Amino acid sequence: MSSLLESKNLSLMRNDRYIIRDLSIEISPKTVVNIFGNNGSGKTSFLKVLSGITEKTNGEISRNNVDVIYVGHKNGLKSNLTIHENLALDNLQDRVISSDEIDNVIRKYQMIDYRNTLVKNLSHGQQKRVCLMRTIIINSNLWLLDEPYSALDSKGIDILNSTIKEAVTNDVAVLMTNHKKIEIEELNVKNFKLEDGKIQ
Amino acid sequence: MEKFNRFIKKELLIASRSGYDFFMPTIYLLIIITSFNISVSYISKNIIIELVPLMIWLSCLLVCVLNLESVFKEDYEDGTLDYFFTSDNFHESFIIAKIFSHWALSVFPIVITSPIIGFLLGIDSQTTLILFLSLLIGTPAMSLLGSVVSALTLSLKRGKILLSIIVLPLYVPILIFGTSAVNNSFLNMNFYSELILLGIIFLIFLLISPVACLKSLKISLD
Numbered sequence: 045m046s047s048l049l050e051s052k053n054l055s056l057m058r059n060d061r062y063i064i065r066d067l068s069i070e071i072s073p074k075t076v077v078n079i080f081g082n083n084g085s086g087k088t089s090f091l092k093v094l095s096g097i098t099e100k101t102n103g104e105i106s107r108n109n110v111d112v113i114y115v116g117h118k119n120g121l122k123s124n125l126t127i128h129e130n131l132a133l134d135n136l137q138d139r140v141i142s143s144d145e146i147d148n149v150i151r152k153y154q155m156i157d158y159r160n161t162l163v164k165n166l167s168h169g170q171q172k173r174v175c176l177m178r179t180i181i182i183n184s185n186l187w188l189l190d191e192p193y194s195a196l197d198s199k200g201i202d203i204l205n206s207t208i209k210e211a212v213t214n215d216v217a218v219l220m221t222n223h224k225k226i227e228i229e230e231l232n233v234k235n236f237k238l239e240d241g242k243i244q
Numbered sequence: 245m246e247k248f249n250r251f252i253k254k255e256l257l258i259a260s261r262s263g264y265d266f267f268m269p270t271i272y273l274l275i276i277i278t279s280f281n282i283s284v285s286y287i288s289k290n291i292i293i294e295l296v297p298l299m300i301w302l303s304c305l306l307v308c309v310l311n312l313e314s315v316f317k318e319d320y321e322d323g324t325l326d327y328f329f330t331s332d333n334f335h336e337s338f339i340i341a342k343i344f345s346h347w348a349l350s351v352f353p354i355v356i357t358s359p360i361i362g363f364l365l366g367i368d369s370q371t372t373l374i375l376f377l378s379l380l381i382g383t384p385a386m387s388l389l390g391s392v393v394s395a396l397t398l399s400l401k402r403g404k405i406l407l408s409i410i411v412l413p414l415y416v417p418i419l420i421f422g423t424s425a426v427n428n429s430f431l432n433m434n435f436y437s438e439l440i441l442l443g444i445i446f447l448i449f450l451l452i453s454p455v456a457c458l459k460s461l462k463i464s465l466d
Contacts, residue, residue, distance in 0.1 A: 095330040098466050114330040118323025122254070124261040133254040140246065162261075188330070 047072045048110040048186050048217050049094065054103035056089055056241075063089045064241040066103070071186065073215040076208060078226040081238035087221035088116070090238065091188045094219070111184035115175045115192065123164035127155065127174050130163060131181055141181060149177045153203060168195040176207055187211065189220035205229070247333075248341050255345035266349060269307045273354045276303040277361055289366075296365045297375050297426040300358045304351075304379055305386065305415055311350040312390040312411065313397075313404050315343065316461065320398050325465055336454035339391075343453070347387040355379045367430070374429035374439075381442040382422040386415055388449035395460035418445060 047070045054067040064086040071077060079087055092098040094105065095114040121130050131146045150156050153173050163171060172195060179187055192204055205228050208218050212231060220226070225235045237244045259266055280299045284292055319325045319342075328334040359376040363369070393410045397403035425438035 092326075095326075097326050097329050099462075111332065112330050114326060116323055116326050118321070118326060120323040120327035122258055122324070123322065124258050125254070129254075129257065133250055133257070140250075 046108055048108055049112075049219075050104075050106045051094060052104045054090075054093060054105065055101045056086075056093055056098065057101040062241050064093065064238075067241075067243060069219075069236075069243075071217045071219055073185065073217050074212050076212060076218045076228065076231055076233045077220070078233050078235045079219070079221045079238050079243075080224055080226070080235060081221075082223070085238045086241040087238055088190050089241075091116070091190050091219070091221055095188050110186045111182070112186045112188060113179050113182050113184040114188045114190070115179060116190045119171050119175050121163045121171060121174055121178075124162060126160045126162055127166075127177075128159050130174065131178060134178060134181065146181070149180055153177055154199075169197055169200050172196060173200060173203065176204065180207065180211075185216050187216060187218045187220075189218065191222055192220055193222060193226070248337055251338060251341040252345050255342070255349070259345075259349045266353070269311060269350050270353045270357050272310065273303050273307050273357060274361070276306060277365075281365070293366050294427075294430060296362055296367050297371060297430060298423050300362055300375060301379070301382075301419065301423050301426060304354055304358055304383060305412075305419055307354055308351055308383060308386045308390065309408050309411055309415075311346070312387075312394045312407055314350070315346045315387075315391050315394045316398055317394075320464070325461060329462065329465060336458060339454040339457045340450075343387055343391045343457075344384075346391075347384050351383045351387060355383055371426060371429045374435055375426050377439060378422040378425045378442060381439065381446055382418050385418055385442065385446040385449050388446070388453035389414055389418075392453050392456045392460055395457045395464060398461065398464035418442065421445070 049071045050069070052068050054069075055065050056063045067090060069077070079090060081087055089098065091114065093100045095112055097114065125133070127150060128143070128146055131149070132141060132143065134141075147156065147159065150159055153176065155170065155173060155177075158166065158170065163174065166174070172192070193201060196204060208228060209231060211218060221238075226233050277299060280303070281292070284295065287295075316325065319328075328338065355376065358379055359372045362375050363372045367375070390407075390411050393407055393414075397407045397410070400406060421438045421442045425435040425442070428435040428438065
């Protein structure tokens with residue numbers, strides 16, 4: 045199966061210091077990759093370089109018909125809009141999403157009671173769930189998730205895991221970063237440790 | 245076009261929820277013009293009437309500069325720009341939509357208010373009309389140019405002062421043509437060439453600014 049995204053010898057330098065160094069990775073459909081490491085090990089920078097937000101210093105990135113979605117520490121939601129408005133007025137959608145379709149996704153994430161609640165009135169964990177809803181609606185085939193488990197309660201973790209499982213069955217690849225190894229039931233998560241900008 | 249409209253709708257919806265922010269530029273304009281009038285109150289009325297359109301133009305320029313920081317600020321702080329830049333669907337049209345909605349919400353109110361203020365302060369109807377037209381063409385050009393600088397200074401903590409310092413000299417040609425048009429109208433002279441020149445400046449920035457903004461935003465996010 046051809047890879048969705050491939051990086052070769054990817055490096056990023058800031059102030060004469062390597063943030064990431066010679067990182068090579070290949071992401072194929074239906075795979076879940078977890079890059080874990082301590083704070084400052086270069087996890088977020090790696091995701092930002094792969095997603096195209098940050099320019100690489102060296103190396104190659106090749107994408108093959110891939111629609112990437114990046115969910116970072118900042119959620120990209122508008123705090124003065126409701127959950128439904130945030131999803132319905134998503135600017136990057138090619139298609140117009142029906143209100144029913146959005147409601148179904150909100151229901152699936154067990155937040156239908158909060159449908160008309162402003163995002164600023166939601167907890168951090170609930171906002172993360174809204175980000176996941178948007179990820180589902182966008183239909184991208186490569187998800188880059190930066191510390192998706194942080195601030196989630198056990199219910200949120202279960203929802204995230206089942207979302208990832210469902211996505212993988214739909215040919216989506218997931219590349220995420222965390223502070224520790226991740227195991228998801230029924231899924232083969234490839235865990236790589238990142239230390240000082242290098243995969244160990 | 246559908247995405248463009250959705251973008252505008254979203255921006256308008258956000259603005260409608262932001263409460264009194266929408267009225268701030270107009271209130272600020274009124275305060276500046278009142279201050280101007282108080283400071284020149286000892287000058288003869290004929291001279292004041294001649295100065296009023298120029299005062300209004302300069303006030304609008306200052307309000308525009310003060311607003312510029314907010315063009316991309318919220319999108320930068322809440323991660324919307326990160327989200328946009330990962331998508332292949334993010335194009336210059338979004339930048340135009342963003343600048344247009346920012347102009348419509350924070351500058352257009354003063355474009356409407358200014359001629360009314362001018363009329364109330366005693367300038368004739370033709371000059372009021374030319375003031376309105378010159379602001380209608382000149383302020384979008386200022387927004388387009390200012391957005392590029394706003395995008396460049398986005399990640400700086402004290403970017404507001406730097407933004408003003410960079411942008412104000414760049415606004416001088418727009419200010420010259422805008423005030424000349426109004427002044428010529430006041431003196432019953434030809435004002436069309438100034439308005440056409442303002443239009444040309446607007447079109448040039450309409451072509452350049454979205455591309456330059458995209459590059460500048462990329463630099464700021466990097």
